[in-house]
Amino acid sequence: MNWHTRIHTDLAAQAAKQAYRRRTPRRADVPPPEIDFDGTRLLNFGGNDYLGLSRDESVIAAWQQALSRFGSGSGGSPLVSGHTDAHEALEQLLAGWLGYERALVFASGYAANQAVLLGLLGKNDVLLADKYCHASMQEAAALSSAAFRRFAHQQYHQLAALLPQYAGRCTLVASEGVFSMDGDCADLPRLHGLCREHGAWLLLDDAHGFGVLGDEGKGSAAAAGMQPDILIVTFGKAAGAMGAAVLCSHHTAEYLTQFARHLVYSTAIPPAQAAALAAACTRLRQADDLRARLRSNIAYFQTALGQIGLAEKLLPSSTAIQPFICGSNQAALDAAARLRDFGLYVPAIRPPTVPMGQARLRITLTAAHSRADIERLAEGLHNAV
Ligand code: PMP
DSSP, X not given: OOHHHHHHHHHHHHHHTTOOOOOOOBOTTOOTTEEEETTEEEEEOSOOOTTOGGGOHHHHHHHHHHHHHXXXXXXXXXXXXIOOHHHHHHHHHHHHHHTOSEEEEESOHHHHHHHHHHHHOOTTOXXXXXXTSOXXXXXXXXXXXXXXXXXXXXXXXXXXXXXXXXXXXXXXEEEESBXXXXXXXXXXXXXXXXXXXXXXEEEEEOTTTTTTSSGGGOOHHHHTTOOOSEEEEESSSTTSSOOEEEEEOHHHXXXXXXXXXXXXXXXXXXXXXXXXXXXXXXXXXXXXXHHHHHHHHHHHHHHHHHHTTOGXXXXXXXXXXXXXXXXXXXXXXXXXXXXXXXXXXXXXXXXXXXXXXXXXXXXXXXXXXOHHHHHHHHHHHHHHO
16 A cells, blocks of 8 residues: 555545544634634634633733744753743742742643653653543653553542552652543542552643632642642643643752753743743733633533533533533534534534544633623524534
């Protein structure tokens, strides 16, 4: 078989199982909560800009000013010449705010997850991860020479049974704070307790909890009153921008600086972006009003769905991610198409991103939505299924 045939055959197979993916450009100049595809204006229930901060004036001004002063790029990887005083200031702000000795900034959450797992885990080490952890972790685990076992989603008794099997080895337990496709929260006190009991470290990817949960938006761990050994926060969601940081001890940061290849061999984010991220963090700390509005939107949506008899279609979630289960790929695609005809954008999420037979509408609520927007969503769902 040659490449042409191979690619053609695989794409046809992808289409046959209703799993073909397409990127559709949206108009970049349309602010939330609306979205515009090809001139069609829709209400957006398909983004992770949970607080609407991508349009925050203080962050935009900080980015613009820093761009004029610092130029467009960092000019190098962090160890050579790319790490600037703007990066250093952001890392110190994050470490002080979130209560860690050190923070290391990365270009994305995907890179941060891979950098930590591949940088830290050697062949005698062990990674135990919730089965629903992000693709970036699953992939790093597959690439790593460490032993890798998964426990069923939130089935901590399985983790409790696995931990003693690796006694005496460096073991990392990985979980998300808020799971990206289900919206449920990990039982962090339980995870923390199990890790302490067995001398394992807890790695928490809090992409969807950071900025949204806890005092000052410090995230899932702060909300649960505990601190993971390594915390990963990302800036592409509630912070309304892009990038990520790893929070850890001084020694762990030093270790990652030696061995995390994404840090050693990849260009540092632009200094202007680092300055904008610092402004976004400052804004996040003061965003109790936006967090309260988001919480009230979540409660309003759940009540509205209960009133029209659709509450049982939702997975149990108290967060901004409200998954509406459709079942087959076709059912999810049909529902998304009907919602679109009704003026609503809600993405259909299909396997392998979610388990087979659990294709869903991944509804995301934000602080930028009004009560009327949510009523329209409930009406749309009522008509669409
Ligand atoms: N972790 C989780 C839980 C995520 O949902 C995502 C984004 N989909 C990432 C990591 C990757 O973050 P980024 O988009 O910054 O690469």
